[in-house]
Amino acid sequence: MNATETYQNLTRKLREISVLGSCAAVLGWDEQTYMPPKGGTFRGEQVSLLAQMCHEQFTAPEIGEALSTLEGSDLLSDPDSIPAANIRELRRSYNRATKIPSRLVAELARVTTLAQGEWRNAREKNDFSLFQPWLEQVLNLKREEAESVGYTEHRYDALLDEYEPGMTAARLKQMFAELAQNLVPIIQAIQNSKCKPQGEILHRPYPIELQKTFAEQAARQIGFDFEAGRLDVTAHPFCTGIGPGDCRITTRYNANFFNESFFGVLHEAGHGLYEQGLLAEQFGLPCGSACSLGIHESQSRFWENQVGRSHRYWQMLFPKAQAHFSPVLADVRLDDFYFAINEVKPSFIRVEADEATYNLHIILRFELELALLSGDLAVKDLPQVWRDRFTQLFGITPPDDKLGCLQDIHWSMGGIGYFPTYTLGNLYSAQLMNAAQQQIVNLNELILQGDFVPLREWLRENIHIHGKRYTADGLIEKAVGEPPQSRAFIDYLRSKYQPLYQF
Numbered sequence: 001m002n003a004t005e006t007y008q009n010l011t012r013k014l015r016e017i018s019v020l021g022s023c024a025a026v027l028g029w030d031e032q033t034y035m036p037p038k039g040g041t042f043r044g045e046q047v048s049l050l051a052q053m054c055h056e057q058f059t060a061p062e063i064g065e066a067l068s069t070l071e072g073s074d075l076l077s078d079p080d081s082i083p084a085a086n087i088r089e090l091r092r093s094y095n096r097a098t099k100i101p102s103r104l105v106a107e108l109a110r111v112t113t114l115a116q117g118e119w120r121n122a123r124e125k126n127d128f129s130l131f132q133p134w135l136e137q138v139l140n141l142k143r144e145e146a147e148s149v150g151y152t153e154h155r156y157d158a159l160l161d162e163y164e165p166g167m168t169a170a171r172l173k174q175m176f177a178e179l180a181q182n183l184v185p186i187i188q189a190i191q192n193s194k195c196k197p198q199g200e201i202l203h204r205p206y207p208i209e210l211q212k213t214f215a216e217q218a219a220r221q222i223g224f225d226f227e228a229g230r231l232d233v234t235a236h237p238f239c240t241g242i243g244p245g246d247c248r249i250t251t252r253y254n255a256n257f258f259n260e261s262f263f264g265v266l267h268e269a270g271h272g273l274y275e276q277g278l279l280a281e282q283f284g285l286p287c288g289s290a291c292s293l294g295i296h297e298s299q300s301r302f303w304e305n306q307v308g309r310s311h312r313y314w315q316m317l318f319p320k321a322q323a324h325f326s327p328v329l330a331d332v333r334l335d336d337f338y339f340a341i342n343e344v345k346p347s348f349i350r351v352e353a354d355e356a357t358y359n360l361h362i363i364l365r366f367e368l369e370l371a372l373l374s375g376d377l378a379v380k381d382l383p384q385v386w387r388d389r390f391t392q393l394f395g396i397t398p399p400d401d402k403l404g405c406l407q408d409i410h411w412s413m414g415g416i417g418y419f420p421t422y423t424l425g426n427l428y429s430a431q432l433m434n435a436a437q438q439q440i441v442n443l444n445e446l447i448l449q450g451d452f453v454p455l456r457e458w459l460r461e462n463i464h465i466h467g468k469r470y471t472a473d474g475l476i477e478k479a480v481g482e483p484p485q486s487r488a489f490i491d492y493l494r495s496k497y498q499p500l501y502q503f
């Protein structure tokens with residue numbers, strides 16, 4: 001068999017494994033949306049069987065042998081070609097999947113399932129001591145995982161690699177330090193400002209049926225294809241790409257708060273556009289899969305914030321909102337609405353944070369998980385250290401652990417190294433918008449007209465169609481002409497908030 005045949009066999013096999021995995025994705029979506037409550041136990045059985053089948057097939061020795069054969073072939077002569085990128089990325093995930101002993105995989109699955117339950121219970125009772133032994137166990141297992149995967153500099157890098165391949169703790173430290181240094185004074189200036197938005201505008205009665213049609217129109221307008229996707233209701237919004245032609249997004253409605261569903265839908269539709277923009281013929285292969293979590297998040301934040309919270313966007317959409325929700329917004333001026341949706345206010349809960357303070361929540365978690373993983377911070381000291389550092393960063397102190405270190409599910413699931421990807425998404429999205437502004441003629445005029453086709457096509461060509469062909473920083477550098485950095489995002493925040501808060 002020559003290299004081309006080996007490659008074709010391998011890609012056929014991987015497509016099969018991904019088709020199997022996509023069945024689990026449909027089941028996962030159904031579990032969150034329409035499955036009756038009593039179906040849970042059986043659903044668990046279905047999903048875990050599929051996961052096991054996928055894992056077994058992907059870690060089979062034949063896959064490793066095929067990769068070794070291909071690595072010695074001239075398919076790799078151009079490292080940026082699609083086959084070369086697929087082989088490189090398959091090797092990376094194959095090594096990761098085979099280096100972690102199956103005993104550890106099973107133990108992680110068992111402990112994190114239990115830890116999630118214990119986390120929920122501890123959060124409800126507002127009692128960190130109930131969660132403490134579980135977090136200790138999770139950390140021990142994650143340390144073991146990092147050791148089996150291997151790393152050159154920091155143990156954290158081995159875990160980060162699962163979510164943001166190529167990123168390192170050292171680079172994050174440097175980027176986030178610069179970010180914090182610039183963010184804190186902006187947030188302080190805002191807090192000292194006498195200008196305050198009329199938040200009440202957003203907390204009027206917005207009938208759910210009207211919210212639904214309005215958000216759907218907005219998602220359709222930016223290009224989410226409802227012939228290849230759906231929008232449903234779940235307790236926790238998400239986006240899941242099932243496969244070519246099928247991407248599901250979800251939202252939740254609050255009858256007395258405009259932002260929750262509207263910006264949530266723009267966010268998930270941004271993720272959805274990415275999934276819908278992946279190359280169908282590369283389905284199941286790295287070049288047909290999302291580049292990284294940070295890049296995925298850059299797409300959602302791009303539409304939610306860079307576009308969706310811009311003045312231009314609302315110049316176009318606000319008259320339509322006034323008509324759609326009539327008479328709720330009849331007495332409201334565009335500029336007051338725009339200020340209200342861009343309010344900055346330090347708060348305890350990450351998921352409710354605004355664009356500026358959000359990143360301080362991430363910096364806090366990044367610092368703490370780094371210290372927890374290295375052992376510099378003992379789990380029992382986490383609540384106090386969280387409060388102290390939170391106070392330094394935000395100028396307010398969480399009154400309890402429910403509003404502090406017990407608020408997020410990630411650590412109980414073993415998601416150490418996940419949080420930074422949210423802020424990376426913010427940083428990338430600002431760089432992408434700058435580049436789009438330079439490269440698309442009359443972009444501002446197009447947004448005012450509600451024409452998003454050129455912008456979506458620009459993202460498709462520069463981000464979506466490449467999948468994992470380049471690493472995240474390679475992809476950003478190729479699209480915007482410089483590596484990831486925080487300056488574009490800081491400039492963006494300053495130019496948005498200075499006129500609003502007059503500092």
Ligand code: ZN
Pocket residue numbers: 267271297300
């Ligand atoms: Zn997201």
